[in-house]
Amino acid sequence: MPFIPHTEKDVADMLARVGVDNISxxxxxxxxxxxxxxLSGIAPALSEAEISRLMQTRARADGEPLCFLGAGAYDxxxxxxxxxxxTRGEFYSAYTPYQAEASQGTLQVVYExxxxxxxxxxxxxxxxxxxxxxxxxxxxxxxxxxxxxANKSRRILVPRLLSPVFRDVAxxxxxxxxxELVELPMLxxxxxxxxxxxxxxxxxxxxxxxxxxxxxxxxxxxxxxxWAHAQGALVIAVTNxxxxxxxxxxxxxxxxGADIACGEGQPLGVPMSSGGPYFGFMVxxxxxxxxxxxxxxxxxxDREDKPGFTLTLQAREQHIRRSRATSNICTNQGLIATxxxxxxxxxxxxxxxxxxxxxxxxxxALVEALTAIPGVTRLFAAPFFHEAVLQLDRPVAGVLxxxxxxxxxxGYDLSADYPELGxxxxxxxxxxxxxxxxxxxxxxxxxxxxxxA
Amino acid sequence: MKEPLIFEYESAGRKGFTPPSESASRIPxxxxxxxxxxxxxxxxxEVVRHFTRLSQLNFSIDTHFYPxxxxxxxxxxxxxxRLAMLPQFLSRHPLGPVEHGQGFLQTMYELQEMLQVVVGxxxxxxxPMAGAQGEYAGVAMIRAYxxxxxxHARTEIIVPDAAHGTNxxxxxxCGCDVVEIPTRSDGDIxxxxxxxxxGPQTAGIMLTNPSTLxxxxxxxxxxxxxxxxxxxxxxxxxxxxxxxxxxxHPGAMxxxxxxxxxxxxxxxxxxxxxxxxxAVGVNQRLQPFLPVPYVQKQGDQYVWATGKECPQTIxxxxxFMGNAGVLxxxxxxxxxxxxxxxxxxxxxxxxxxxxxxxxxxxxxFDAAFPERRASHEFVITLKQIERDTGVTAMDFAKALxxxxxxxxxxxxxxxxxxxLLIEPTESESRHTLxxxxxxxxxxxxxxxxxxARVKEAPLTMPVxxxxxxxxxxxxxxxxxxxxxx
Numbered sequence: 001m002p003f004i005p006h007t008e009k010d011v012a013d014m015l016a017r018v019g020v021d022n023i024s025x026x027x028x029x030x031x032x033x034x035x036x037x038x039l040s041g042i043a044p045a046l047s048e049a050e051i052s053r054l055m056q057t058r059a060r061a062d063g064e065p066l067c068f069l070g071a072g073a074y075d076x077x078x079x080x081x082x083x084x085x086x087t088r089g090e091f092y093s094a095y096t097p098y099q100a101e102a103s104q105g106t107l108q109v110v111y112e113x114x115x116x117x118x119x120x121x122x123x124x125x126x127x128x129x130x131x132x133x134x135x136x137x138x139x140x141x142x143x144x145x146x147x148x149x150a151n152k153s154r155r156i157l158v159p160r161l162l163s164p165v166f167r168d169v170a171x172x173x174x175x176x177x178x179x180e181l182v183e184l185p186m187l188x189x190x191x192x193x194x195x196x197x198x199x200x201x202x203x204x205x206x207x208x209x210x211x212x213x214x215x216x217x218x219x220x221x222x223x224x225x226x227w228a229h230a231q232g233a234l235v236i237a238v239t240n241x242x243x244x245x246x247x248x249x250x251x252x253x254x255x256x257g258a259d260i261a262c263g264e265g266q267p268l269g270v271p272m273s274s275g276g277p278y279f280g281f282m283v284x285x286x287x288x289x290x291x292x293x294x295x296x297x298x299x300x301x302d303r304e305d306k307p308g309f310t311l312t313l314q315a316r317e318q319h320i321r322r323s324r325a326t327s328n329i330c331t332n333q334g335l336i337a338t339x340x341x342x343x344x345x346x347x348x349x350x351x352x353x354x355x356x357x358x359x360x361x362x363x364x365a366l367v368e369a370l371t372a373i374p375g376v377t378r379l380f381a382a383p384f385f386h387e388a389v390l391q392l393d394r395p396v397a398g399v400l401x402x403x404x405x406x407x408x409x410x411g412y413d414l415s416a417d418y419p420e421l422g423x424x425x426x427x428x429x430x431x432x433x434x435x436x437x438x439x440x441x442x443x444x445x446x447x448x449x450x451x452x453a
Numbered sequence: 454m455k456e457p458l459i460f461e462y463e464s465a466g467r468k469g470f471t472p473p474s475e476s477a478s479r480i481p482x483x484x485x486x487x488x489x490x491x492x493x494x495x496x497x498x499e500v501v502r503h504f505t506r507l508s509q510l511n512f513s514i515d516t517h518f519y520p521x522x523x524x525x526x527x528x529x530x531x532x533x534x535r536l537a538m539l540p541q542f543l544s545r546h547p548l549g550p551v552e553h554g555q556g557f558l559q560t561m562y563e564l565q566e567m568l569q570v571v572v573g574x575x576x577x578x579x580x581p582m583a584g585a586q587g588e589y590a591g592v593a594m595i596r597a598y599x600x601x602x603x604x605h606a607r608t609e610i611i612v613p614d615a616a617h618g619t620n621x622x623x624x625x626x627c628g629c630d631v632v633e634i635p636t637r638s639d640g641d642i643x644x645x646x647x648x649x650x651x652g653p654q655t656a657g658i659m660l661t662n663p664s665t666l667x668x669x670x671x672x673x674x675x676x677x678x679x680x681x682x683x684x685x686x687x688x689x690x691x692x693x694x695x696x697x698x699x700x701x702h703p704g705a706m707x708x709x710x711x712x713x714x715x716x717x718x719x720x721x722x723x724x725x726x727x728x729x730x731x732a733v734g735v736n737q738r739l740q741p742f743l744p745v746p747y748v749q750k751q752g753d754q755y756v757w758a759t760g761k762e763c764p765q766t767i768x769x770x771x772x773f774m775g776n777a778g779v780l781x782x783x784x785x786x787x788x789x790x791x792x793x794x795x796x797x798x799x800x801x802x803x804x805x806x807x808x809x810x811x812x813x814x815x816x817x818f819d820a821a822f823p824e825r826r827a828s829h830e831f832v833i834t835l836k837q838i839e840r841d842t843g844v845t846a847m848d849f850a851k852a853l854x855x856x857x858x859x860x861x862x863x864x865x866x867x868x869x870x871x872x873l874l875i876e877p878t879e880s881e882s883r884h885t886l887x888x889x890x891x892x893x894x895x896x897x898x899x900x901x902x903x904x905a906r907v908k909e910a911p912l913t914m915p916v917x918x919x920x921x922x923x924x925x926x927x928x929x930x931x932x933x934x935x936x937x938x
Contacts, residue, residue, distance in 0.1 A: 002789055003528050003720075004801045005882040014808040014883060017815070023800045026807055027700050029669040029826045034701045038792055041570050045791030048532050055785065058556030059541035065553050069546050072772055079469075081501050083538070089515025090508035093529050095859075096726040101914035102517075102854050104455075105510035106725035112459050115931040119491040125930045128726065131582040134772040165772050172768035176593065176628035218484050246478055248486050264772065274557055275547030275773025276582065277728035289928065295726065299932075300924035308916035312924040318585070318622035319865075323631045328622035331583040331716065335724025338504075345459050345500045346469035349492040360478040383481055404550045412548060 002045070065404065066437055068366065070387050070428030071214070071412035072133065072163055072264060073272045076242070076355065077432050079346050082269045086339040096295070096331070100310040106334065107309035110297040113341040117281050120244045121237070121261040122251025124286040127294040129279040129337040130329065133264025134169035136280025137162075137208070137238055139293045139327055140262040141170055143284070144206035144234045145179055146326070147259075147291040151232045153203040159184040159191045161213035162238060164417040179205075189217035189380030189389070191224060200231060207231070209258070210238040211247070215414075215426060216363075216387025217380055218247070225254030237261040241268050241281065242359065243385050245352035260284045269343025270336055279333035279340065290316060293327030358431035359386035362438070366429040369442040375449045379424060387428045389414065389421065392449070396425045399448060406444050455915050456506045460932055462495035469497040491934055510915045511725070512859045518885050520809075522830045522862035522874025523617065523665060525695050525717035527802075530786060533720065537781035547773035551756050557777070558755035562748040564784040565732075571795065572691070572711045573704020574734030578747040580775035584692065587712025587731025588623040588659070591688045593767040594710055594735065594742040595657045596627055598686065601742075601765060607684070611650055611658040613642055615666050615866045617692060620659045629656055636868060640668040640822045644675060651683035661690040662706060663697070663828030665866045666821065667806070667874065677707025686710065686739075691731075694718040695878070696803055696829035699796030703734075710735045718798075719783035730779040741765040746774050801879035802829040805886060809877050812890045818897075821869045830876035832869050839871045844900035844907045846871040849893070851918060852910035856892035 006014075011023075020026060027035075046054065067075045086092070090105060097103030097110075110128045117126040130136040141156045156174075158167055158181045171181055182204070185192045191209075207228035211219045221237075228235045237250030237258035250258035266278040284292055290313065298312035318325040347355065363386045370376050375393035392399060396413040403410035411427040418424065429438065478485075495503070512519065519526035545554060565577040581587040592610060599607040610624035611632045621631045634646045647658075658680050662670045670676070680687055689703040689711035695718045703711045715721050716729040723729075735743060745766045746757040757774075760766055790798065806827040813833060814820055821832035835846050850860030850873070862874040877886055900907050911917065 002794065003530065003880050004797060005880065006801060006804075010883040011804070014804055018804075018807045018811045020807075023804055026800075026803045026826060029671055030697070030701050031671060031674065034674065034705045036573070036699070036701055036705055039570050039699045039795055040792070042567050042792035042795070043788070045794050046788050048789065051785055051788050052532065052536060054788070055536040055539060055560075055781075058560055059539040061556035062541045062545055062554050064541055064544050065549065067544075067546055067549075069548055071548055073547050075544070075546070079497075081469075081497060085501060085504045085508070087534055087538075088505070088508045090511040090513045091725055092534070092722045093514035093526075094511045094725040095519065095521055095524055095526060095723045099512070099850065099854065099860050100919050101851065101911050101916055102512035102859060103510075103725070104915045105507040108456065108458070108507050108510070109504070109725075111930075111932070115458075115460065116490075116492055118931045122488075125928075131586065131728075132771050132773075135582070135586075135770070163772070165769060169769050169771065172593075172770070173589075173626075176596070176626060178628065218480070221484075244486070245490065246480065246486060247484055249488075249490070252486070252488075271543035272546050273543050274545045274554070274777035275775065276771065277776040277778050278772075279728075289930070296928075296930060298924040299929040300920045302917040302919050304917055306916060308919045310919045310921055310924050312921070312928060312930075315925070318618040320618070321622070322618045323621035323625045325618070325622040325625075328585045328589060328619050328626045329583070330585045330619050331723075331727040331729040333582075333724075333728045334726030335722065336728060338725060341459075342500065342504050345493040345495060345503070346497060347492070348469065348494050349490045350494075351469070352490075352492065357478040360480060364479055383479070383484065385480070401550070404552060409546060409549055409553075 065407045065409050067409045068411055068427050068429060068433065068441055069409040071426055074267045074430050075272060075432055076267055076430050078269050078271060081346060082339050082342045085342055086335060091335060091338050097311060104309060107297050109338050109341050111299060111309050113337050114297060116341065116344045117283050120241055121283045122249030122257065123261055123283040125289045126281065126283040127292050127296050129333045130282055130294050131333060132276065132278045132280045134166045136262040136282050137166045138170040138173040140236045140260045140282060141174055141179060142177065143260060143291050143293060144236055147288045148205040148234050151203045151205065153205045154179045155182050155204040157182050157184050157204050157207040159208065159210060160186045161191060161215060161219060162208055162210040163214040189215055189382040190219050193223065196227060204231065204233050206234040206236050208236045208238060212240055212243055212385035215389050216384040217382040218384065221253040225258060229256060234259040239263045241265060242352065242356050245349060246356040259288060265340055268340035270339060277333055277336050279336040291326060294329050294332055355431050362429035362431065362433050363388060366427060366438050369438050370445060373442065373446045373449055379421060386430060387426055389424050389426055392423045392425060394423060396423050402448050403444060408441055408444055455510065456503065458932055459493040459495060459503050462493060462499045469495055469500045517857060517859050518881060518889060519859040520861050520875050520877050521859060522876040523692055525876060525878055527720055527878035528880035529720055529722040533782040533785045536785050537778050542781060555755055558748050560784050561780060562750060562755050564780055565748060567787050568713060568732055569734060571698055571702065572713060572734045573702035574711060575737045576740045576743060577732055577734045578743040579732045579780050580744050580770050581712065581731035581733055582771055582776050583727060583729040584712060584714045584731045585619045585623060586770055587733050588619055588690065589626060590733045590744050590767065590770060591710045591712055592623055592627040592629065594739050595686045595688060597742045597767050598739055599656055606654055607656040609654045610656055615664055615868055616659065617665060620690060640666045640825055641670055641672055642676060644672060647676065647679055651679060651685060653684065655683050655685035657686040657688050659688045659690060661693050663693045667828050667831040668822055668825045669828055673706045692717065693828065696799055698799040700799055710739050715779060715783040720786045721779045721782040728776045728779050730776045742767050744768065744770050798879050805877040805879060805881060806830055809875060809886050813893060816890055816894050821872060830874060832872050832874050834869050835871040838897060838900055842900040842904045844904050846873055848907050848910065849896055852896045852907050853892060854911040855913045858889055858892055
């Protein structure tokens with residue numbers, strides 16, 4: 001039997017020590033009426049060779065289509081060293097670093113992670129990660145309601161340009177605590193400032209701003225930040241970490257900067273992997289740190305005054321505070337944050353900037369190639385980072401299905417989330433989509449649209 | 454410090470990896486960043502060496518016995534990692550069409566089916582990303598069930614005092630009030646107090662069985678009758694599922710909803726603090742409320758069930774479908790065990806725990822519940838040693854590190870003074886368990902002869918005991934350029 005090392009003699013000796021005749025007797029406290037005969041319906045065991053063959057067959061069946069799909073998960077190149085090192089057993093099979101003396105490796109990695117995220121976002125302190133971008137946003141909303149004691153509001157203003165799934169997840173999680181999300185309308189790919197002005201004077205705990213927006217465009221972050229602060233609201237920045245090598249950091253938005261930044265960490269060295277595991281990040285101003293959910297690592301000294309690292313500010317957390325904790329989060333995404341730390345270390349700010357620039361240039365090239373095709377036009381004049389909205393002259397679903405049959409993931413169909421945009425598709429080109437890939441997409445799309453609608 | 458911070462490998466302009474780029478961005482000036490973020494500037498070899506050295510400062514399952522109670526630190530098979538990281542699995546976009554994901558979706562569907570059997574439930578959703586999110590999903594479904602019936606007054610969640618801290622925290626996140634009920638001295642719940650606590654305000658009860666005290670709650674059928682009788686539902690916290698696979702299951706015990714920690718029972722790695730997976734299973738009456746998406750079979754095709762097909766769902770818990778890579782690892786592990794293998798996992802996990810408890814009792818240690826059979830874990834109390842010598846459970850924990858063993862869980866459950874919660878798991882050999890007992894004896898002997906020396910431990914780790922008070926009072930949470938190190 002796999003993974004159980006006992007010999008027959010071990011078992012006999014161990015049963016003798018316990019004072020029972022057989023293993024079944026060890027389960028005698030389970031009332032007979034509750035016992036089951038076994039696990040019927042589960043297939044017999046496979047050997048390592050058999051399961052390897054099975055999984056390889058399934059993986060091959062899924063293929064590796066050429067991806068121009070983003071919408072929250074991005075196909076970046078991940079250097080080989082990232083996961084080679086992250087999956088070393090000492091990282092992979094360690095537990096949460098509660099015994100600090102035996103976990104200095106994990107703890108120092110988290111401290112370095114916190115430093116990098118704080119610097120990228122231009123804010124003061126980061127936690128050790130949350131589950132993903134959507135839950136990080138939900139936690140940021142709850143944190144803002146706790147932290148904004150001045151106006152005691154349970155409303156958060158959220159742009160229509162913020163990821164629909166982030167809004168959806170947050171709405172679910174927030175409903176239990178009676179926090180309400182109020183939508184800010186959009187106009188030509190940016191938040192509608194006129195509509196915003198009409199909301200002045202109604203108290204809200206925070207205003208969320210996503211930049212780049214879900215639709216790829218760059219929003220008026222300075223104006224929005226200053227407007228929110230003038231209302232006594234906190235600013236929650238939702239952002240893409242790759243873009244921050246190039247774009248103004250949330251801590252620099254407007255006169256005084258955003259208060260909390262959060263987002264999806266996947267672009268930082270994490271494969272798309274059908275949606276996870278990724279990690280959410282959350283960074284905030286020093287003054288808000290005691291309202292932050294999740295684990296935080298601090299540097300301190302040991303008995304000999306030598307520096308070392310430990311989990312800190314634990315009085316916020318569920319294992320100490322129980323029902324009065326800032327969140328119920330326990331396990332987070334440690335290993336993925338470790339991989340992201342290695343990724344950021346390898347690229348450095350110059351390398352990450354090159355990735356960001358490349359994404360922007362490739363997406364411009366993609367938009368130019370596709371809008372040269374009759375029936376394809378670009379929506380919105382606002383500048384974009386690495387995604388853009390195109391309008392087609394026919395329903396998007398059929399076009400994407402036809403492209404998929406040719407091995408191309410052509411983008412994200414916006415018709416369900418943004419019906420007001422008509423037949424609109426969100427396309428993305430990262431640094432991994434070069435001129436030849438773009439030409440192939442353009443040729444296939446031209447062929448499809450050239451055919452009768 | 455044995456290893457400098459990565460930022461101290463400073464060399465302006467150096468980078469470890471060169472992406473392909475000759476282009477310029479076309480982003481207008483007003484959106485551009487003026488400063489340069491403080492990211493490392495190290496060569497690839499420096500980065501590899503730095504993180505390899507850091508890894509070597511850790512204890513892990515791959516390097517040390519890790520008997521951390523309630524965490525199920527069993528061996529994480531390497532093959533699970535290798536196969537979950539096949540290139541096609543890694544490169545699959547979460548929003549990719551199901552035609553490009555039949556292999557993956559079939560795997561997820563079969564995982565749902567296997568988990569249903571193990572917990573005796575009617576349907577499973579894999580989307581919760583950790584145990585605490587599985588708890589959230591469970592309590593949110595209980596609330597949604599009562600709300601859907603117009604039973605709006607049911608807002609109280611009952612939790613035993615021995616429960617894991619996430620249980621009460623979750624109830625509050627779901628907008629519920631928490632009612633705590635006591636445990637009797639034999640480790641089972643006080644039924645009279647439970648009867649007094651239930652009523653028309655009861656939404657449900659959250660229980661782990663075996664409990665966090667390392668014993669099987671023998672009155673579970675009566676508990677189910679009391680809670681159901683009052684109109685509440687039963688939530689099973691799957692933290693201790695490793696003790697009962699193929700022997701009993703939450704369905705047989707009367708539970709309505711369960712979460713499973715795949716990173717415990719099904720051997721996916723803990724990763725230094727995640728990612729986990731907290732898949733949830735429900736009986737028929739809660740099925741409409743399951744979180745989406747989950748996988749359904751339509752003819753020969755595997756497809757996602759979303760909010761469209763499931764109008765009463767509690768909704769999405771993640772941007773996509775949860776920690777897919779973790780789920781792949783759990784699937785691979787379960788297929789390698791098969792039905793009998795899973796049952797054997799629980800048999801040997803329980804054998805190891807009872808053997809270790811018996812060995813410690815024989816060596817003169819005090820079990821918290823000596824008259825009870827251990828489940829897959831057990832509690833000992835060092836109260837007497839602490840009274841005699843001043844050496845605490847925490848001192849034992851630190852001294853064990855010097856003996857090459859990770860410490861058991863300390864000071865949890867909160868009910869037992871100076872306690873260690875010890876969970877050996879099935880993957881440890883008798884030889885390792887004997888070594889652990891010898892270390893415990895040696896530390897106790899030293900406590901009675903030279904207590905001050907035990908209190909100095911650990912002496913062989915990269916650092917001595919750390920100043921946690923200073924860490925909290927003068928938080929140093931990020932490195933700043935120019936700061937002393």
